[in-house]
Amino acid sequence: MPKTKISEKDDELFSCSRCGACLAVCPVYKQTLDEGVAPRGKLSLIEAAANNKIAISEKLSQKIYTCTLCNYCTKECPSGVKVDELFKAVRGDLVESKKYPEVLDYLKSKIEKAYNITFDTNQGRLDWITQQPDAKFEDYLKETADVLYFVGCVSSFSPRSFPIPRSITQIFKRAGVDFTLLGEDEWCCGFPLYSSGMKDEIVRLADHNIRKVKDKKVKLLVASCPSCYHTWKHDYPKVANEKIDFEIMHISQYLHALIKEGKIKLNAINARVTYHDPCDLGRNSGIFEEPREVIKSIEGIDFVELPSAKLEANCCGGGGNLEYLDPGLSSKIAEAKASEIIGTGAEIVVSSCQQCERTISTALKKKKGEIDYRLKVMDISELILQSML
Amino acid sequence: MKEEHVKYLEEIAGQDKVLTDIEDKICFGFDSTRLQYLPDVIVKVKDSRQISSILKFANEYKIPVTPRGAATGLSGGCLAVNGGILLVLLEMNRIYYVNPIDLLVEVQAGAITVDVDKAASKYKLFYPPDPGSMKTSTIGGNIAENAGGLRGLKYGVTKDYVNSMEVVLPTGEIIDIGTRTVKSVTGYNLVDLMVGSEGTLGVVSKATLALLPIPPARASLLALFNNLTEAAKTVRDIVAEGVITATLELVDNVTINAIEDYLKIGLNRNVGAMLLIEVDGQQGSVDIEAEVIKKVCAQNNALSCKLAASEKERDVLWSARRAALSSLARIKPSTILEDATVPRSRIVELVEAVNNIAKKYDIMIGTFGHAGDGNLHPTILTDLRDKEEEKKVEKVIEEIFIETVKLDGTLSGEHGIGLTKARFLKLEISDEVYKLMKKIKHALDPNNILNPGKLFVD
Numbered sequence: 096m097p098k099t100k101i102s103e104k105d106d107e108l109f110s111c112s113r114c115g116a117c118l119a120v121c122p123v124y125k126q127t128l129d130e131g132v133a134p135r136g137k138l139s140l141i142e143a144a145a146n147n148k149i150a151i152s153e154k155l156s157q158k159i160y161t162c163t164l165c166n167y168c169t170k171e172c173p174s175g176v177k178v179d180e181l182f183k184a185v186r187g188d189l190v191e192s193k194k195y196p197e198v199l200d201y202l203k204s205k206i207e208k209a210y211n212i213t214f215d216t217n218q219g220r221l222d223w224i225t226q227q228p229d230a231k232f233e234d235y236l237k238e239t240a241d242v243l244y245f246v247g248c249v250s251s252f253s254p255r256s257f258p259i260p261r262s263i264t265q266i267f268k269r270a271g272v273d274f275t276l277l278g279e280d281e282w283c284c285g286f287p288l289y290s291s292g293m294k295d296e297i298v299r300l301a302d303h304n305i306r307k308v309k310d311k312k313v314k315l316l317v318a319s320c321p322s323c324y325h326t327w328k329h330d331y332p333k334v335a336n337e338k339i340d341f342e343i344m345h346i347s348q349y350l351h352a353l354i355k356e357g358k359i360k361l362n363a364i365n366a367r368v369t370y371h372d373p374c375d376l377g378r379n380s381g382i383f384e385e386p387r388e389v390i391k392s393i394e395g396i397d398f399v400e401l402p403s404a405k406l407e408a409n410c411c412g413g414g415g416n417l418e419y420l421d422p423g424l425s426s427k428i429a430e431a432k433a434s435e436i437i438g439t440g441a442e443i444v445v446s447s448c449q450q451c452e453r454t455i456s457t458a459l460k461k462k463k464g465e466i467d468y469r470l471k472v473m474d475i476s477e478l479i480l481q482s483m484l
Numbered sequence: 485m486k487e488e489h490v491k492y493l494e495e496i497a498g499q500d501k502v503l504t505d506i507e508d509k510i511c512f513g514f515d516s517t518r519l520q521y522l523p524d525v526i527v528k529v530k531d532s533r534q535i536s537s538i539l540k541f542a543n544e545y546k547i548p549v550t551p552r553g554a555a556t557g558l559s560g561g562c563l564a565v566n567g568g569i570l571l572v573l574l575e576m577n578r579i580y581y582v583n584p585i586d587l588l589v590e591v592q593a594g595a596i597t598v599d600v601d602k603a604a605s606k607y608k609l610f611y612p613p614d615p616g617s618m619k620t621s622t623i624g625g626n627i628a629e630n631a632g633g634l635r636g637l638k639y640g641v642t643k644d645y646v647n648s649m650e651v652v653l654p655t656g657e658i659i660d661i662g663t664r665t666v667k668s669v670t671g672y673n674l675v676d677l678m679v680g681s682e683g684t685l686g687v688v689s690k691a692t693l694a695l696l697p698i699p700p701a702r703a704s705l706l707a708l709f710n711n712l713t714e715a716a717k718t719v720r721d722i723v724a725e726g727v728i729t730a731t732l733e734l735v736d737n738v739t740i741n742a743i744e745d746y747l748k749i750g751l752n753r754n755v756g757a758m759l760l761i762e763v764d765g766q767q768g769s770v771d772i773e774a775e776v777i778k779k780v781c782a783q784n785n786a787l788s789c790k791l792a793a794s795e796k797e798r799d800v801l802w803s804a805r806r807a808a809l810s811s812l813a814r815i816k817p818s819t820i821l822e823d824a825t826v827p828r829s830r831i832v833e834l835v836e837a838v839n840n841i842a843k844k845y846d847i848m849i850g851t852f853g854h855a856g857d858g859n860l861h862p863t864i865l866t867d868l869r870d871k872e873e874e875k876k877v878e879k880v881i882e883e884i885f886i887e888t889v890k891l892d893g894t895l896s897g898e899h900g901i902g903l904t905k906a907r908f909l910k911l912e913i914s915d916e917v918y919k920l921m922k923k924i925k926h927a928l929d930p931n932n933i934l935n936p937g938k939l940f941v942d
């Protein structure tokens with residue numbers, strides 16, 4: 096059996112004092128009350144494996160992957176243990192040892208064959224455009240432009256997320272932004288595999304995507320998916336052979352800039368609104384203020400924070416592929432998030448992630464029977480478009 | 485553990501609540517001491533009836549049973565040193581009700597401390613014992629260790645808030661002890677016997693806890709001193725002036741620098757010590773008490789003594805104090821936190837003794853803690869992977885204990901004796917008292933199945 100490489104991380108592993116502070120914030124622990132999947136518990140397993148006290152078993156693997164990669168544990172850790180980095184490194188080792196969830200092979204084969212996470216061919220990336228009655232391709236797929244919008248797999252293929260790219264492109268048109276898309280040339284950014292420990296595949300995907308974006312001679316790439324954004328901004332520069340020579344922004348940052356430049360005119364919306372920080376955008380990328388300022392720039396909005404926001408935001412349960420690996424647990428986490436949102440008394444909950452939007456909507460629907468509330472889930476782009484109309 | 489025994493446990497608690505895989509044993513085999521002992525089987529229990537069945541079964545087959553809350557203990561209390569059954573109480577986490585008239589809350593033992601306080605806060609009440617681990621620790625663990633917190637001087641510790649409880653005796657009987665009244669003298673005070681018994685005399689399954697109204701006003705002060713001695717004298721004098729502060733926390737220079745390295749909030753790195761003080765109550769009395777504190781600080785040559793001007797400033801101050809241990813933990817791979825406690829009048833001597841020990845052994849010790857109630861946390865910073873260091877640390881700890889006892893102090897203010905301090909117990913208590921404690925243990929647990937290997941070394 097291949098040995099783990101984890102022993103290289105000896106110092107980092109030893110720095111965990113087992114104080115238990117991470118338990119109080121870990122969404123997985125809070126729902127299961129099981130030390131076996133708590134951050135501290137996982138670290139103890141990794142340490143035992145690194146010291147050859149236990150084998151790298153299926154069971155160990157299953158525990159390591161029971162995690163949304165929300166990174167709250169790292170943020171909370173008083174000893175400064177980089178828990179998330181350890182988990183990602185160990186996922187890599189588990190892949191090398193061929194001890195990883197089967198569903199990842201399936202995901203990998205999809206991405207290798209069709210360059211996206213669905214069974215559709217990559218032409219399907221254009222469905223959200225063609226299904227609009229008067230859409231013209233040439234408006235979306237220019238040879239060159241100032242800005243490239245990287246749509247991401249979920250928003251491209253999942254019809255329930257179509258409103259996101261549609262809103263964004265409409266906003267761009269109204270604001271006079273010279274933009275383009277990659278269309279069929281857009282490949283999965285690689286995040287689902289990379290974050291699961293399949294480290295090799297991402298290089299080919301990254302190089303392809305960077306080359307194609309460069310061909311468009313853009314100055315700026317905008318992503319609406321926080322995980323795509325994080326991968327482009329923080330992982331590609333480390334792993335890709337191609338060099339990135341354009342700026343990278345999340346849509347919430349770009350909307351913020353457009354509003355400040357006066358390119359977007361907003362009408363009042365009278366509603367109580369709260370905002371959910373997606374883990375990959377907030378805690379993992381440090382973007383907290385721009386989305387809030389975008390929301391607050393709409394007149395009439397009564398903005399309320401969730402009880403735990405920004406660095407302390409609770410995960411929606413949709414991260415780290417947990418939805419594939421343990422759907423029941425993922426939805427329990429989402430329901431806890433939904434209760435927190437309902438508690439604010441908001442009429443609209445805004446997120447800036449298609450995945451969070453989906454998990455939260457589903458969880459809210461489940462709550463419908465229990466609690467009476469009026470709540471709409473919206474992506475930040477949908478909110479802005481609504482206020483422009 | 486025999487397979488049929490595991491099967492029987494599964495019948496009691498349910499198949500998915502009984503774990504025997506090595507991976508689970510490892511995860512449930514440690515606490516915050518970082519020591520590791522693997523149980524033979526882990527059982528997650530739901531109610532007192534299950535606990536009772538398990539204890540009866542364990543008596544029959546002489547299998548050790550170790551209660552476990554959230555495993556944040558600092559004396560190894562929940563470690564299954566003799567293997568056997570680890571009884572996990574985390575799923576017993578219901579908070580039944582808050583009674584705002586009798587100022588009571590009834591909870592299951594696995595309820596998380598902070599959740600109890602949150603439930604109380606809906607009625608403008610609070611649960612005073614606030615251990616640093618309160619976001620993770622359980623009420624059962626708090627009761628078993630008689631946990632304290634930052635507010636001990638004015639508000640006392642866990643034992644002052646346990647009105648009644650349901651306990652499963654080591655032999656399996658389920659009993660209710662205590663009352664829901666403010667006072668009671670009906671028979672022996674069994675509640676106080678159970679509180680602090682470190683899971684050796686019974687398993688707490690439910691508790692009715694007292695609450696207090698949240699005080700309407702509070703004020704926080706930060707006082708800086710040239711040296712620890714002047715700070716410690718100030719602690720003594722504040723109380724002597726008749727002011728009982730809610731918190732009175734001392735932080736030494738090593739710890740101040742560690743906090744500043746971590747948080748970068750502009751603390752003065754050159755001062756010898758600082759005191760963080762909070763008074764609460766009615767606005768008028770808070771104002772008067774704050775003035776008295778300023779006066780006492782000045783009399784003791786404080787470099788400065790400032791009132792936090794806003795809630796925000798206050799939060800910065802307390803975040804600094806809360807970060808004390810974390811900040812120290814970042815300096816070296818291992819931190820060993822002791823909780824030596826002496827009468828308030830002898831704080832100065834304790835601080836000096838700890839400093840001398842640190843010098844003698846050339847080891848880094850950061851000291852901070854609840855100076856108001858004489859409870860300090862000398863924190864040894866080291867790397868326990870180094871065997872030489874490990875030996876040195878053992879000597880350091882022993883000397884701290886010897887000095888503490890010489891100062892009429894006690895080995896543990898709040899973390900308990902458990903496994904790690906068992907060998908020092910006789911430093912503090914006489915042979916007669918030791919024997920009496922063992923008699924009590926034997927009377928309740930004739931087969932010595934509940935948490936054996938703790939408190940007593942033989």
Ligand SMILES: Cc1cc2nc3c(=O)[nH]c(=O)nc-3n(C[C@H](O)[C@H](O)[C@H](O)COP(=O)(O)OP(=O)(O)OC[C@H]3O[C@@H](n4cnc5c(N)ncnc54)[C@H](O)[C@@H]3O)c2cc1C
Pocket residue numbers: 113114115515516550551552553554555556557558560561562573593594614615616617620621622623624625626627628629630631632633634682683684686687688689809898899902935
């Ligand atoms: C960072 C940090 C800060 C801390 N700060 C403080 C502090 O300020 N003040 C303080 O007093 N302590 C503090 N502690 C120590 C610790 O958190 C307390 O002792 C706490 O009460 C332990 O609770 P637990 O649920 O984690 O118990 P565990 O560690 O699981 O168990 C502790 C003991 O209680 C027994 N036990 C647990 N549940 C039951 C039950 N239901 N019935 C019978 N016995 C039971 C166990 O057998 C064991 O002996 C701190 C610990 C850490 C890591």
Ligand code: SF4
Pocket residue numbers: 110111112113114115116117118134135138168171172173174175176178
């Ligand atoms: S918070 Fe950090 S040091 Fe504490 S148990 Fe978790 S990982 Fe370990």
Ligand code: SF4
Pocket residue numbers: 120121122123124132133134161162163164165166167168169178179
């Ligand atoms: S990353 Fe999130 S889900 Fe994973 S262990 Fe840490 S806190 Fe838990």
